[in-house]
Amino acid sequence: MPIQSSAETASRPNVGLLGWYAVCTTEYLTKDAIYYFSMFNEPLVIFRDQNYKPKCVKDFCRHRGASFRGGDIKNGEIICPYHGARFTSSSVNGDNETITCTHIVDKAYKNFAKHVNLFQYPCIEKGDYIYIYYSGKAQTRLEDVKINTPVDHIQPEAYGFELEEKEYEQAFIDFKCDWSRIIENHLDILHIFWMHGNSLPGNEVNRKTIKSFNQTVHKDSKHLRSVYTEKDGSKDEFISQIFIPPGRVVIFKGATDKARYIQVLDHIPLSNNRARIIVRHYRAFMKNKLLCKLIMFKQRQLRTFYSIFSEDYLVLQTQTFNEQMGYMKQEKNMKLLSEDKMIKIFLDWHQNSLETDNPWDLHPTNSNTNKIHQDLLMEYPPANPHHANKIRQFFKYSVTYPMLSLLIIFVTIISLRYGPELISKTLENNILPSIELRN
Numbered sequence: 314m315p316i317q318s319s320a321e322t323a324s325r326p327n328v329g330l331l332g333w334y335a336v337c338t339t340e341y342l343t344k345d346a347i348y349y350f351s352m353f354n355e356p357l358v359i360f361r362d363q364n365y366k367p368k369c370v371k372d373f374c375r376h377r378g379a380s381f382r383g384g385d386i387k388n389g390e391i392i393c394p395y396h397g398a399r400f401t402s403s404s405v406n407g408d409n410e411t412i413t414c415t416h417i418v419d420k421a422y423k424n425f426a427k428h429v430n431l432f433q434y435p436c437i438e439k440g441d442y443i444y445i446y447y448s449g450k451a452q453t454r455l456e457d458v459k460i461n462t463p464v465d466h467i468q469p470e471a472y473g474f475e476l477e478e479k480e481y482e483q484a485f486i487d488f489k490c491d492w493s494r495i496i497e498n499h500l501d502i503l504h505i506f507w508m509h510g511n512s513l514p515g516n517e518v519n520r521k522t523i524k525s526f527n528q529t530v531h532k533d534s535k536h537l538r539s540v541y542t543e544k545d546g547s548k549d550e551f552i553s554q555i556f557i558p559p560g561r562v563v564i565f566k567g568a569t570d571k572a573r574y575i576q577v578l579d580h581i582p583l584s585n586n587r588a589r590i591i592v593r594h595y596r597a598f599m600k601n602k603l604l605c606k607l608i609m610f611k612q613r614q615l616r617t618f619y620s621i622f623s624e625d626y627l628v629l630q631t632q633t634f635n636e637q638m639g640y641m642k643q644e645k646n647m648k649l650l651s652e653d654k655m656i657k658i659f660l661d662w663h664q665n666s667l668e669t670d671n672p673w674d675l676h677p678t679n680s681n682t683n684k685i686h687q688d689l690l691m692e693y694p695p696a697n698p699h700h701a702n703k704i705r706q707f708f709k710y711s712v713t714y715p716m717l718s719l720l721i722i723f724v725t726i727i728s729l730r731y732g733p734e735l736i737s738k739t740l741e742n743n744i745l746p747s748i749e750l751r752n
């Protein structure tokens with residue numbers, strides 16, 4: 314049954330592709346760490362200043378245009394690797410407005426340095442996430458970045474979720490594919506049965522249980538919400554998804570305020586054919602930290618995340634190619650199902666936002682552009698199998714070998730405790746003479 318599009322897409326969220334993105338996490342951005350990423354081809358850096366506040370700057374030193382890669386953070390100052398220029402955030406009326414050079418070469422440049430500021434974007438920390446407001450035009454004074462929506466609009470709490478009491482696991486995952494294909498994947502429940510059935514726990518979702526669903530989509534100026542229910546009405550909603558533009562998807566089962574398991578996925582459009590996801594699973598169970606450590610809960614979760622995303626990866630890349638070739642843009646080529654309603658509305662929003670915001674035209678690259686940043690950015694599996702392998706190795710050495718060691722220790726203790734008794738009983742039963750006789 315093809316879906317009807319005109320009425321469904323009559324209204325859509327009024328936030329486009331420029332806005333608040335969760336791009337990093339508290340756990341990842343430690344003191345003295347430099348976090349590299351990019352937005353729509355523009356390389357950026359996040360670090361913590363002297364007040365431990367996250368700062369997002371363009372990865373571009375104002376002296377002679379070097380990247381901060383290979384640079385350093387000392388006492389909250391970011392230091393360029395080329396000639397050692399140091400930059401620090403300055404407080405004006407309590408707000409850190411500029412990130413200014415405090416030193417370059419020697420004292421002779423003291424006054425010169427005062428007038429050299431880095432380009433930056435608004436950056437805040439909330440709920441263990443680091444958010445930036447991406448406008449595409451970094452400014453030396455933060456107040457010159459025009460913010461159109463408050464960051465609260467993309468908080469899960471704004472949609473009725475209670476996250477405070479919940480534990481979570483998270484992972485960063487990079488893909489060499491188009492950003493919007495990954496969101497489309499996360500709004501697609503049918504592929505979960507077919508593609509991920511083997512990797513998911515339980516028997517409820519697999520190739521044998523794949524079926525069609527009823528789907529309703531709610532829209533307002535801030536978000537899209539899709540609810541899937543069983544066609545026979547035998548159960549409550551099967552699953553719900555919320556798309557909060559520009560880059561956040563929340564997936565959960567059951568009522569919003571009672572959901573025991575909430576998945577928050579943040580999608581970062583790094584560059585052409587490059588995207589990063591921060592996947593976070595909140596849970597209202599398995600909250601005992603010691604127990605989680607003992608059963609290696611985090612490692613198990615990470616292994617499942619990586620398996621699932623690896624399963625998706627080839628399709629995401631081939632779809633990216635087909636989209637770039639224009640095959641998917643032609644509506645007559647695409648025969649969508651009823652369950653693809655949310656995807657259709659998302660794609661419609663995406664196309665409209667591309668035309669309105671033109672984010673890929675803000676920092677365009679071409680085939681001659683040096684790909685150094687694109688190559689360096691790919692850090693996480695599945696784009697980097699080396700990291701995936703490290704997780705596998707970790708699991709192998711941290712679980713298999715300790716279990717084997719425990720087994721050996723157990724057998725040794727039992728042998729020492731009961732071994733002599735067993736030998737003397739054996740001797741008593743005259744087994745030894747019978748062996749001698751056979752010899």
Ligand code: FES
Nearest residue numbers: 374376377393396
């Ligand atoms: S380019 Fe950064 S200090 Fe010279």
Ligand SMILES: [Fe+2]
Nearest residue numbers: 498504621625
């Ligand atoms: Fe998937």
